[in-house]
Amino acid sequence: MAINPAPGMGVRGPNIASADVQLPAVRDYEQVDREISATLGFTKKWFLGLAIAVFFMLVGASAWTYQIYWGLGQAGYEPPVMWGVYIITFVFWVGIGHAGTLISAILYLFRAGFRTSIYRAAEAMTVFAVMTAGLFPIIHIGRPWKFFWLIPYPNWRLLWPNFKSPLVWDVFAISTYLTISTTFLFIGLIPDIAVLRDKETNPTRKRILGILSLGWRNSDREWRHFAKAYLFLAAFSTPLVLSVHSVVSFDFAMALTPGWHASIFPPYFVAGAIFSGFAMVWTIVIPMRKWFKLEHYITLNHLDATAKVVLFTSMVVGCAYMIEFFVAWYSGIRAEQEFFWNRVFGQWYWAAWIMLLCNMVLPMSLWSQKLRRNPTWLFILSIFINLGMWYERFVIVVPSLSHEFEPWQWGSYTPSWIDMSFLVGSFGWFFMWFLLFVKQLPVMAIAELKEIIAPRAKYAHAHHGVDTAGHHGAYDPHTPGEHD
Amino acid sequence: MQGVLGAFHELDTTVAVIKELKQKKLGDVTVYSPTIRHEIDDAIDAPVSVVRRFTLVGGLLGVSFGYWIAIWSSTYWPLVTGGKAIASWIPYTIIGFEVMVLVGALSTVAGMFINSRIPRLHTTTGYDARFSGAYFGVFIACSPDKAPQAEEMLRRHGAQEVRREH
Numbered sequence A: 001m002a003i004n005p006a007p008g009m010g011v012r013g014p015n016i017a018s019a020d021v022q023l024p025a026v027r028d029y030e031q032v033d034r035e036i037s038a039t040l041g042f043t044k045k046w047f048l049g050l051a052i053a054v055f056f057m058l059v060g061a062s063a064w065t066y067q068i069y070w071g072l073g074q075a076g077y078e079p080p081v082m083w084g085v086y087i088i089t090f091v092f093w094v095g096i097g098h099a100g101t102l103i104s105a106i107l108y109l110f111r112a113g114f115r116t117s118i119y120r121a122a123e124a125m126t127v128f129a130v131m132t133a134g135l136f137p138i139i140h141i142g143r144p145w146k147f148f149w150l151i152p153y154p155n156w157r158l159l160w161p162n163f164k165s166p167l168v169w170d171v172f173a174i175s176t177y178l179t180i181s182t183t184f185l186f187i188g189l190i191p192d193i194a195v196l197r198d199k200e201t202n203p204t205r206k207r208i209l210g211i212l213s214l215g216w217r218n219s220d221r222e223w224r225h226f227a228k229a230y231l232f233l234a235a236f237s238t239p240l241v242l243s244v245h246s247v248v249s250f251d252f253a254m255a256l257t258p259g260w261h262a263s264i265f266p267p268y269f270v271a272g273a274i275f276s277g278f279a280m281v282w283t284i285v286i287p288m289r290k291w292f293k294l295e296h297y298i299t300l301n302h303l304d305a306t307a308k309v310v311l312f313t314s315m316v317v318g319c320a321y322m323i324e325f326f327v328a329w330y331s332g333i334r335a336e337q338e339f340f341w342n343r344v345f346g347q348w349y350w351a352a353w354i355m356l357l358c359n360m361v362l363p364m365s366l367w368s369q370k371l372r373r374n375p376t377w378l379f380i381l382s383i384f385i386n387l388g389m390w391y392e393r394f395v396i397v398v399p400s401l402s403h404e405f406e407p408w409q410w411g412s413y414t415p416s417w418i419d420m421s422f423l424v425g426s427f428g429w430f431f432m433w434f435l436l437f438v439k440q441l442p443v444m445a446i447a448e449l450k451e452i453i454a455p456r457a458k459y460a461h462a463h464h465g466v467d468t469a470g471h472h473g474a475y476d477p478h479t480p481g482e483h484d
Numbered sequence B: 001m002q003g004v005l006g007a008f009h010e011l012d013t014t015v016a017v018i019k020e021l022k023q024k025k026l027g028d029v030t031v032y033s034p035t036i037r038h039e040i041d042d043a044i045d046a047p048v049s050v051v052r053r054f055t056l057v058g059g060l061l062g063v064s065f066g067y068w069i070a071i072w073s074s075t076y077w078p079l080v081t082g083g084k085a086i087a088s089w090i091p092y093t094i095i096g097f098e099v100m101v102l103v104g105a106l107s108t109v110a111g112m113f114i115n116s117r118i119p120r121l122h123t124t125t126g127y128d129a130r131f132s133g134a135y136f137g138v139f140i141a142c143s144p145d146k147a148p149q150a151e152e153m154l155r156r157h158g159a160q161e162v163r164r165e166h
Helices: A029-038 A044-070 A085-109 A119-140 A144-150 A166-199 A203-212 A220-253 A265-291 A300-331 A334-345 A349-367 A375-402 A417-440 A446-452 B011-024 B038-044 B051-076 B089-116 B147-156
Strands: B003-008 B028-032 B136-141 B161-165
Touching: A029 A166, A029 A446, A044 A417, A085 A119, A085 A166, A085 A220, A085 A265, A085 A375, A085 A417, A119 A144, A119 A166, A119 A265, A119 A417, A144 A166, A166 A203, A166 A220, A166 A446, A166 B089, A220 A265, A220 A375, A220 B028, A220 B038, A220 B051, A220 B089, A265 A300, A265 A375, A300 A334, A300 A349, A300 A375, A334 A349, A334 A375, A349 A375, B003 B011, B003 B147, B011 B028, B011 B038, B011 B136, B011 B147, B028 B038, B051 B089, B136 B147, B147 B161
Parallel strands: none
Antiparallel strands: B003 B136, B003 B161, B028 B136
């Protein structure tokens, strides 16, 4: 669509609907195969990145070994603050995972065109983020070899977990989420692994890819059942993703602690999760599109569309922050009012202001279309949002526990080097898996990219019932924003 | 299985040959495509996938099991806390929901595998590596006496390559 700037106005990018984001610089199926397969080649930069990630992962692993040997007392817990960096980081990583499912499942159901180029990376991000998150409750229990006690299984003591406990809900929610996210990722990968299998010349690698592709042949029977299964998996994942962070929020909201016992927590947590997850998608995808030369697959229009989601969720999160203060004031409960005053002006004021700045103020820059279409700014903003969202969880966990009802109970909390090593190690663990993924499997969905570009036609689609423009109708390849 | 295989580079010619093959009824037709194309679905006019039944049954079994395990284990070791109900359906809805999603989704995948006949250990007759790339394939399972007619039809519609498969 051509853009006609209004008189007196500068030239603006297209304010396109997200369903119309297309790939005019991608001409045919061969190009998709060639360019996406090319991302799998190993490079020095990749090895360097992997070495850094493994180093940080080992820092975390060493800290865990140390903690197992010396006990949980090595963490910075100090009564009454018995939840600290571990639970904060658990909630942070669960939240990161949510954007992946939103992009891959919810936007699939809504037929949002901009998801196609980014959903594979986001889905992989989800799996690795949930894998990271799942470690923290196990670390937090101190004796990790006992974690299976949380799982209901027949045992000689005839004991069962308490199904009324939010911590047991967590076990069900997170394990279901990890299983379904992994399944969803793998099912989507099957046709793409078949592409790699058919192009592979190394017999050993071809055999491995043949096993992983399950003998997929691209037949009409396979595609028919695949499409239906994918639709239902998306339909299951959609309420699942909303339930998971709601359940995580119940860990707090079911307690009577000031700042926690609020019915707004489930939607507030879900919006925050999507917000932080999209920021992590930028952190991953913006360097990836540059290093892998994929700017014509992840265009400025794609980034613009994601920026609108971030802007919206930032406002939802900001609104939730404000409502928390309002409810504390309106409740007339002295302890709540004191607590919220303390949150922004008390002991942990700096954490609250970092949170408000990063999550409410800086994202408002996305009202500017120019900044929404500036990858450098989006990357910088994503780092601030990641920081802000970690601090949001810090603000939820630590000030509440350190400032409960009775003044004599009030205390403090300082993370130990063990806590911080786990935090750093979690990033190393996450990026290690992601870097391994991007060099072994296609980082973009080859089959779905082919679905949205024009198929080759002999008779230019006249009277043959063929939609040569892909899914979204006629499109002007000169639309601004399709190239940097 | 024996038959004739045609490789097409264009979607419209593939669709045209599928339609004619359906009319002539030379044999069962299998179409290979690098991606899902609604034009091919329309031309084949295949029945709706039965995967949905696996989803429904799996979901119902899952939700039943989720509620059952929570209620049964509570009544098996009854521990009254604060006068609350021993089997409390509101928190158990969370367990029921999560297990419904888990079993329902895994049943969906099982349904897809069973109906698609995967995992498949051997490359089957009629497949060509180009069909995952940029080519469309049409395989007609037919006896040798009908093969010349099928070959002629595939060539007339512009197949880049036609070959017999045994």
